[in-house]
Amino acid sequence: MAFWTSLLIVHGLLAVALLGAVTHQAVALWWPVRVASGSFVTRFRAVPSISYVWAIIILYVVTFIMGAWIYTQYRYTSRLALEQLRFFKTVGAFEIKEHVATIGLVLLPAYWAFWRRPLSPDYAAARKQVTLFLAILVWANFLIGHIVNNARGFGS
């Protein structure tokens, strides 16, 4: 159990890094800085969005692979307990997480294509939309993961 718990913690830490990167990029893209100032929020918005692309792709893929691996353990331990306890909403939330993670993963090829250098102005709108959608998916999965784990997670 210590192995799976460690894996889950690493998965969670990677998810935090991914969440930070994708949020940073989405905010900088949708709310760019017009006039520089020294405030925390302005500096948060002033990052060069393009520099986050590969970090987001790699973090997403690695986090996904770890999640897919942990899923095997969840399927015959935590989930069985959740079903016996009739925690159907929690089980359903995890089912949503599984689909959201997959959709996020397949969004990556298009996301990468829209962010390819040199950035095409023709795809500026699509780039913004896909980045925002990816950020929403990452946030959704992060929150669902927390809820599911708090309900009946590893070690509980």
Next chain:
Amino acid sequence: MIATNKVMILAVTFTVSYAVLYAISTELNLPLVTYHPVIGEIDFLWKPERRGPAMYWYGWMLTSLIGATILAFVATMIPEHWLQRIVTFAAAAAVAYLIVYSLALLVYEKATVELEWLKSRWLSAGAAVVLAAVLSFFTPIAWNERLWPGWAWAVPAGALAVLGYYLVPYFTR
């Protein structure tokens, strides 16, 4: 005219077709493989559980991966404006089916006489295809071009909505 290239077509078509195929293979339960986590064994195609639960998620992803890869490569071989028109048609057909079938069920519920044929999915699907064909035929090429990159997130969002709808019973038990 939006400047596209083969890489862009490949990437966008892969994302769009994978999302659609994933929703279909999940709802029709068409996994390429079945994984049995307790015994650590993998079966080809769908198999029932044996000694513990069976996992189909990996199988659905593999089914979709193969289909989407084929479709993405085919997409690079057809004229771009045709590809854009096909995607517009497919998206319009999906939305039209949703509207037509919902309306048919609503009329069936409210009707004072028995209209069993309204419950036919095939009838709604046929009507949706006709509507989408008319709509996509009259959609100007410039509109298809402008819509094209947006399908990369709109179709996955739609697929997710469909997948979410089928999970509603978990939240209403």
